[in-house]
Amino acid sequence: MGDGGGAMTMKRLDGRKVIVTGGAGGIGAACARRYAAEGAQVAIGDIDLDRAQVVAAEVGGIAERCDHTDAAQCARLVQVALDRFGAVDALHNNAGIGWTGAFDAIDAAQARRLLDVLLVGPVLMTQAALPALRRAAAARGDAALLFTASGLGLHGRPRISLYAAAKHGVIGLMRSLALELGPEGIRVNAVCPGIVDTRMVRTTTAAWGETDQVLAAFRDASPLRRDVSTDDVAASAAFLLSGDARSLTGTALLVDAGAHEA
């Protein structure tokens, strides 16, 4: 979970107006904190409004209840951010749910639900934000779209097939949108965490064993022998949104202590 490593003085996101989905906890909350610490105004959309409001109050931002699988709720989140900030120049599609299990055990309803939340949600949220991102890109020459994909968007693993399939889809979406939107000045990238200790991981690692042991196994198998924290992911996400990444688009940035090489 958060380790305080996000505390910093650099203001690479000064003046930026960022929407983060799934910012009520875990990686999204760490990103909201980091973006605000770097000078951004932050709007959080989440199905869990109570926890989103706590994070928003902490970062001086705003929170809106938003299920990103519902286009009308996505549109409302964008409107609320526009009303408050006057513009939106970055969208971080981060909201998601987990799942592990044997491939044979997944039923059609579960498969559709996973694809809906992990893939259709980011599509609808992006469509809702695109007009604002286009205006921001035209006005300042740079707008950014970021996805929280996963290491499992780039490689497979047993007993997490549907989640990996959806995250591979997110990477395909990101790479295609990078080509489609680049000429309009919108950069599109993904941050790809390895396993990170969050509520999602705590509730969905059952098919792999007891969570602490699963986390320890990933850490010990990684070349760096370290846990990846939510703040580690947030640091990379802030970089991708910032002007320091102005020549990066179509990039899937792995933040996994090298675990994919193990």
Ligand SMILES: NC(=O)c1ccc[n+]([C@@H]2O[C@H](COP(=O)([O-])OP(=O)(O)OC[C@H]3O[C@@H](n4cnc5c(N)ncnc54)[C@H](O)[C@@H]3O)[C@@H](O)[C@H]2O)c1
């Ligand atoms: N934790 C990991 O190991 C890990 C690794 C790779 C990728 N990810 C991805 O990181 C992202 C954040 O996950 P996390 O680990 O911080 O988990 P988390 O459970 O702490 O956070 C996920 C957030 O998304 C919100 N959410 C869920 N469904 C939603 C919906 N339909 N609309 C809006 N909000 C919704 C939840 O309320 C929650 O606040 C997810 O996309 C996840 O797939 C996580």
